[in-house]
Amino acid sequence: MVLTMTEDVQRHSVHTLVFRSLKRSHDMFLSNQGLLPPVDETAEKIRKAVKARDCYGMVFDDVKKMQAMKHLRESEAGPNPPPPGTAETEAAELSEGAVVPYMENGFANRNQPVNSQNQLANIMKKAPTMPKPKWHAPWKLYRVIAGHLGWVRCAAVEPGNEWFATGAADRIIKIWDLASGQLKVSLTGHVSTVRGLAVSARHPYLFSCGEDRQVKCWDLEYNKVIRHYHGHLSAVYSLALHPTIDVLLSAGRDSTARVWDMRTKANIHTLTGHTHTVSTVLAQASEPQIITGSHDSTIRLWDLAAGKSMCTLTNHKKSVRDLVLHPTLNMFASGSPDNIKQWKCPDGKFIQNLSGHNAIVNCLAVNPEGVLVSGGDNGTLHLWDWRTGYNFQRLQAPVQPGSMDSEAGVFSMVFDHSGSRLITTEADKTIKIYKEDDTATEETHPINWKPDILKRRKF
Template identity: 55%
Template sequence: MTTSNENIINNETQNSSTIDPKELENIKKLCKLSIVNTINSYRLNTQQKLQSSEYQNNISTTSDNSDNDYRKIQLYSKIKDEYDRVKDMTPIVYGSKPQQQPNKPVTKQAGTTKPTVDKPTIEEDTQELDNLINSLPKQEEKKRKLDHSYNNALVIHNTLNTFNNNNNNNNATSNDRSLSLLNAAFAYDKPEWHPQWKLMRVVAGHTGWVRAISVDVRNEWFCTGSTDNTIKVWDLASGELKVTLTGHISAIRGLEVSSRHPYLFSVGEDNRVLCWDLEHNRQVRDYYGHSKGVYAVAMHPTLDILFTGGRDRVVRVWDIRTRAPIFQLQGHRNAVASLISQSADPQIISGSHDNTIRLWDLASGTSAATLTNHKSSIRAMVQHHKEYTFASAGSDNIKQWKCPEGAFIKNLSGHNSILNALALNQDNVLVSGGDNGTVHFWDWKSGYCFQKLETIAQPGSLHSEAGILAMSFDRTGSRLITCEADKSIKFYKEDDQSTPQKNPIASDWKPSFDNKRY
């Protein structure tokens, strides 16, 4: 490189005889300085910069030394192309191990302390340079590595476009469409293993369909409501009947045990909303206002407010103590079948047979949002204990939603039945009960169905009466109680013999990428 530049300078000198000798000498110096700066730019990482005086003393180098400079420049160009994105590189680029130098004494100059550091020694063997240059990965090898890691990348880097342009047109289309996509497998939670569940006990006592259930806060007893117009209180540990409450003149459709009062609230198809004193086992209040059958009841977790909804398409808000109506939440065009309440907004959520879910603003008494994703009536809803989410069930599928705006999360498809009941415990086990007597167990986070059961109708009942009408976990989440159309109450518990080896997660399970909102 130096020889060729000198030839250019000499040629220009011969062609410019009219130029002043001093100016010509300055031009030569500037050209030489430019050559020195060019060489230094390639030797930036080697800490071997040339000085202008050094160049002038060795300006007449041999052709062998010039070839050696070319090889160095070629090496630096390859390394710069290969590791341009690396922030920090070792100062030794030839691969030779630096010699270990003894600790040098610290020298003091002008009040400052600076340790003396020897520059690393670099072998400049020509054969070693050839081996190192040839060992650098070629562009095609680097492309194959990137293509191999393409499937595991979260986001495809834009540099893949460079390689795609060099490929055939057939391969370019398949790669280009993925440049802006996330790896979908990372967007889904992997299924968590849960033990299998098995039938524990069958309790009989009702003479009609068992349509409602509620569990005591202290986990000592639970109560059920039936189409035989009675409410029965059962011992949770033994399953023995403790007391029977009578007062309704039609089928009981909903029960709610207060967490802060010794009260039980019941609603039925006789248009009545009753309050029971469980200390004396008698009716103490009657809330009048519904003109048709009442199907759902819920209580506010922190306020003395009761919510009821039914066939009159109205969600009514009551003051528990004064029995005064606070709001009449109107907007549904069919019967209100399910209600859930929470302390944060929206404080009341209603599901209806008009295929919609409404999120209500309790402060103003108006509908804050309407969810129209379901294609069939919403018969059951359940909220998560810790997350700010809830699930709804219809005959199409189970859908998960996020509060407070009611954003759609995902579908849980596969339970091909009219779903009447949902239950969720603290271990993120979601259970759905169908009208055909099937019970499906789901992992809440991933939506994986890890078990399917089918109830058996009790002796004396028709096969068509093997339907799940209501269900609930106990307060510990270790026992599942189902209310069925064969007039029985069944207990389920976790199977002690279930292990991940015996009941593994299905190896062929894959998250559904066709997660439609409707």
């Protein structure tokens, strides 16, 4: 009991000392408060404005642009409201306690009148504008070719533009007359689905690859296989021919792309670095000479001489299913379940997103007129203006009679060399050919163009 009382006394005395110490400190600082200089309101306001400009300068600029656009729309629609910078808006801002903006030549004087029209014009000049898309005629289906007994997975047009070849899950490569759609030749030799085709521009050769791990070279004068390229450890999904040297490129499920000498069958390079299936490979004469897209969501640009990766593009969030080179510009596009992206060579600089294709994008094709077409896993085709990314047409491919609606996927597509016909290969075992509608004009099919000035800023 005595001990408890002692502890209470000690605790009480400690509390008393701490309280007195705090009170002394408080009284001391309170007494010194009168010695401080008075607060200069102008200086305080300037300090706040400088800090606000430093932290939120870009936000201020965006707000000014949006206000300018709003005032411009209102002035076009009805009676003119006071534009930003006039006495009325200045007074309103003052009444709301707005921060004084910092200008390049000093702080804005609220009492000084500003030439509102010039200010609005300057802001409008700085605002990003969307270029108007070029008009393209709508496309329509004009031929359906049936003949394969399985999913048609790939197509290639020969350089003379007289025939095209298709490969399918029935293990057969078929060659068709482009003008009439008649079957010319069937080539058998693969023991599994044919996934890639390429026709040489300098030799009478057709190259094919498939899920049987084989890469074959066919002599089209005899319609026989004359070379095999052995090396892939799993299914081969894509082929490409270098346009100027006798080099063949293949890519597949073993996460590699391989560079072959066309004549000696030697494996010159094995391009390793991807961590998942390499679904597509491109070759071009200029740098980068090889571009690959993979299911690891990346695109790689390769140095052909060294056989090494120059650059890895990681913008896509999902697997890259297809790549396509623009025939005249030094650019390429990539297709993925998240969206379509455009890139500029040689550094792989990102240009813009093309979003709105609500399906897995399996394939892409582009013609010299700047029509980019994307094919989806649900049978939809979206047609885009390359330069502006404007989606000017959407098509749903009709399913072959007797097929299920679920068999409506577009697996590959290619334009003929004139750019006037589009060949698609599909899951309903057919090949469909589209062409432009000759009767369409800008009056009958106008551009439904509603620009959003901040569209490019979202990505």
